[in-house]
Amino acid sequence: MTLLLKAWPHPxxxxxxxxxxxxxxxxxxxxxxxxxNPGRPSIPEAQHAxxxxxxxxxxxxxxxxxxxxxxxxxxSELEEYLQSQQQQPDVNCHDALRNQSLPTSVQLxxxxxxxxxxxxxxxxxxxxxxxxxxxxxxxxxxxLGSPSRPYVAAFGVWNGNMWGLRRSLLPWxxxxxxxxxxxxxxxxxxxxxxxxxWLRNISSVSIILISPPFAxxxxxxxxxxxxxxxxxxxxxxxWRLMAKQGYCGDIAIGRAKREGVQWLLHIDADELLMPAxxxxxxxxxxxxxxxxxxxxxxxxxxxxxxxxxxxxxxxxFKTHDATLPSKAGDLQWRFRLGTYPAYYQVYHNGKSIVxxxxxxxxxxxxxxxxGPVDDTWVHPEHNPKGEFKxxxxxxxxxxxxxxxxxxxxxxxxxxxxxxxRDYAVAGNRTKVKECFCLDFDLDAYMAAVQGExxxxxxxxxxxxxxxxxxxxxxxxxxxxxxxxxxxQLLIRDRLLxxxxxxxxx
Numbered sequence: 001m002t003l004l005l006k007a008w009p010h011p012x013x014x015x016x017x018x019x020x021x022x023x024x025x026x027x028x029x030x031x032x033x034x035x036x037n038p039g040r041p042s043i044p045e046a047q048h049a050x051x052x053x054x055x056x057x058x059x060x061x062x063x064x065x066x067x068x069x070x071x072x073x074x075x076s077e078l079e080e081y082l083q084s085q086q087q088q089p090d091v092n093c094h095d096a097l098r099n100q101s102l103p104t105s106v107q108l109x110x111x112x113x114x115x116x117x118x119x120x121x122x123x124x125x126x127x128x129x130x131x132x133x134x135x136x137x138x139x140x141x142x143x144l145g146s147p148s149r150p151y152v153a154a155f156g157v158w159n160g161n162m163w164g165l166r167r168s169l170l171p172w173x174x175x176x177x178x179x180x181x182x183x184x185x186x187x188x189x190x191x192x193x194x195x196x197x198w199l200r201n202i203s204s205v206s207i208i209l210i211s212p213p214f215a216x217x218x219x220x221x222x223x224x225x226x227x228x229x230x231x232x233x234x235x236x237x238x239w240r241l242m243a244k245q246g247y248c249g250d251i252a253i254g255r256a257k258r259e260g261v262q263w264l265l266h267i268d269a270d271e272l273l274m275p276a277x278x279x280x281x282x283x284x285x286x287x288x289x290x291x292x293x294x295x296x297x298x299x300x301x302x303x304x305x306x307x308x309x310x311x312x313x314x315x316x317f318k319t320h321d322a323t324l325p326s327k328a329g330d331l332q333w334r335f336r337l338g339t340y341p342a343y344y345q346v347y348h349n350g351k352s353i354v355x356x357x358x359x360x361x362x363x364x365x366x367x368x369x370x371g372p373v374d375d376t377w378v379h380p381e382h383n384p385k386g387e388f389k390x391x392x393x394x395x396x397x398x399x400x401x402x403x404x405x406x407x408x409x410x411x412x413x414x415x416x417x418x419x420x421r422d423y424a425v426a427g428n429r430t431k432v433k434e435c436f437c438l439d440f441d442l443d444a445y446m447a448a449v450q451g452e453x454x455x456x457x458x459x460x461x462x463x464x465x466x467x468x469x470x471x472x473x474x475x476x477x478x479x480x481x482x483x484x485x486x487x488q489l490l491i492r493d494r495l496l497x498x499x500x501x502x503x504x505x
Contacts, residue, residue, distance in 0.1 A: 041365030043242065044347035044437050049333060075331055077489050082334055090476035093339050097461045100468035101483075102305035105313045110304060112312035112503075116167045125170050126201055129177065133204045137182035149280040153183035153261040153356075155208075155252035156268050157245050159190045159414065165198060171311045172269040175502050177204065180279045181265075185255060187248030188214070206255060208248045223247060237416040237435025242366050249363035256356040265353040266366060270401050271297070272311070272502055276394035283353070286391060289379035291361060292354040292369050293393035296320040298497055299344050300400040301337070301465050310403035316465070316487070317398055317497040318344065324494065332495045335486075338462035339472040345440045345462065346401050352390065361388070398499060402444065405452075405459035412448030412455075415441070424449040 105111050154176060160169060173184060187208040188196060196214055199205055209215035210223040226247055227233035233243035249266055256264045263283060267273070273295075275282050286293055298317040300310075307313045321329030336343040352368050354361050359374035371388040378386040402408055412421075416435040423431040424446050436442040440462075447458035461470065465487075470477035480486060490496040 041246070041363075042349065042367035043365055044238075044367070045349040046346075046438055046440070047333075047342045047344035047348035049342070075328060075493055078331065078335075078493060078495075081486060081489065085471075085478050085480070088478055088481075090473070091470070091479055093461065093470055093472055093477040094457070096468065096470045096477055096479060097457060100460060100464070100470075101466040102460070102464075103303065103466055104306055105304040105308075108303055110313045110315065112309035114309055114312065116309050119162055119166055122162070122166055122170070122198060125166075125174075126198060129170065129174055130201075130203045132174065132177050133182065136177055136180060137204070149180060150262045150283050151183075151260060152181050152263045152265070152279060152283070152353075153185065153252075153256050153259075154181050154265045154267055155185035155187070155249060156266065157187040157189055157241065157248055158269055159188070160195065160269075161190060161192045162195050162198070164190075165195055167309070168269045171309075171502075172272070173202065173204070175272055175311070175505060176267075178505055179273050179275060181273070183256070183259065183261060185248070185252035187244060187251075189244065206252075208251050210244070210248065210251075235434065236420065238437045238441065239435075242437075245366045246363040249366075253354075253356055253361060253363070260357070262355065262357045263353050264356045265295075265351065266363070267351055267397065270310075270399065271351065272398040272400070274298070274396045274398050274499065274501070276396075279395060282394040285394060287379070287382065289377050289383040289389065290391045291359070291371060291377055291388045292352050292390040293395070294350055294352055294368075294390050295393055295395050295397050296322050296350045297347070297397040297399045298323075298499075299346060299348075300398070300403065301496065302403055302463050303465055305404075305460070305464060305466070307404040310400045312503045314400050314403055315498055315500050315503055316491075317499055319495055319497050320348075320350070320396065322392070323396065328493075328495065335490065335495070336471055337465055337469060339470075339477070340440055340443070340462050341472070342440075346399065346438060351397055353393065353395070359388075398502070402459065402463055405456040408444050408459050409448050409452065409455050411441075412445050415445055420445075421449050 158164075158169060169186075176184070182204060184202075184205045185208055186199065186205055187210065188199060189211065190196070191213055193214075196207070199207055210219050212220060215223075223244075227240075227243065230243050230247075232239040232246075234240075245266070253264060265273075273279065283293070298320050300314045301316045301318055302314060303316055304313055319332070321332060324332070333343045337345075347367075349367050351366075354369035359371055359376040361369050361371040364370035368390070369388075373386050373388070375386050377383050377389065383389055402411075416432070420432050420435055429442070429446060432446060433442055436445065443462075444455075444458065448455045465480075465483070467481070467483045469480045469483070471480065487496065491498050
């Protein structure tokens with residue numbers, strides 16, 4: 001069954017959306033265990049090729065894979081497409097982008113209702129969000145939480161201004177609230193007084209301030225004291241950001257415990273929850289001996305050259321290979337895009353939801369939680385020692401990153417300290433690598449500092465899935481033709497997801 005979120009009435013609000021059966025995912029009748037790595041905190045992890053080894057070993061792998069037709073099954077048309085693509089002449093990867101189609105959202109039928117080009121509606125949108133929170137999250141007594149639904153909260157570190165509030169944070173808050181997230185702990189790292197004031201007007205937001213100019217002196221001192229002994233905090237860029245995420249996350253856990261929150265998740269404003277049935281129903285299936293739930297992430301595949309509203313214009317996603325019942329991740333990997341040597345371009349290791357109403361838990365990097373052994377988790381069969389255990393959950397994430405080449409430039413402005421821009425201009429990739437966990441982010445930064453033309457070219461060749469886009473093989477590229485038919489095949493065979501729920505809600 002293709003995973004679609006469509007045909008929802010517009011507008012749909014509050015409790016109706018909570019109970020909507022968005023999708024059916026019968027392959028998750030059982031919940032396998034997921035074990036966090038206790039040796040080191042989690043960091044964003046890139047996707048690896050489905051095979052390793054020499055050229056001969058790789059060739060042998062594909063020969064064995066192709067010989068087992070029973071595993072390929074309905075993917076025969078995709079295999080035929082790959083074979084026909086392989087017969088095309090090789091092209092120079094960067095020359096090919098001059099012939100690549102640059103479709104608009106209007107041409108693709110994805111024109112947004114909200115173009116996000118004004119700030120005047122911010123007060124009205126916040127008033128609507130507050131009303132939605134009251135409708136979704138209040139019980140008959142008027143207090144947060146419902147006897148029939150869990151009290152779920154989210155936290156994240158965010159540093160936007162008023163435009164970021166309008167274009168990113170408010171839509172994210174609204175979608176998450178629709179699904180039943182009733183509290184948001186926001187570690188605000190921005191420097192705009194007006195934005196902070198509007199954040200304080202959102203009833204479901206609890207602000208965490210740890211650094212100047214808005215944090216109290218005592219909170220600044222505590223953060224700096226922590227940073228002096230934290231290895232990641234002493235590194236620039238992504239590493240320091242992850243240190244702040246962990247520090248703010250532990251503050252959020254403390255507040256959640258005091259406020260009676262049952263579940264807490266760490267997601268960013270470019271990540272949207274996608275429950276299998278509803279968030280409450282998905283969490284109800286988690287066994288009591290499990291302390292946390294692993295959410296796999298589906299990565300956005302951009303179709304439009306100019307994306308103004310990523311929540312409405314981005315509806316195509318790469319299905320996470322762990323959620324494919326056919327285990328066809330290796331075939332999926334062969335449809336990678338551009339010159340980056342992996343199918344997923346950003347992280348691949350998902351995020352987590354943790355129980356906060358029982359034993360002690362804490363952040364274990366930005367992607368997982370951890371905790372000590374506790375009697376709370378004891379189960380005679382599944383967890384006799386009371387260890388902190390995670391399970392794979394039904395809820396997944398839609399990750400919308402680098403939705404346009406403007407995003408690429410915007411992220412480069414805040415990714416690293418100013419001196420690293422000079423290193424990048426000089427081509428010192430080794431030095432710039434100090435700022436980044438993932439090579440794709442590093443390459444995007446290296447392109448962005450060279451100017452708009454270089455940033456646009458890098459984004460088009462690596463992120464835009466349109467007629468004439470390419471897949472790198474060795475030093476040359478193969479061109480994608482008849483892209484609309486290919487999309488239909490990939491969606492039909494569940495290697496891609498077409499998700500329109502956020503767009504319509």
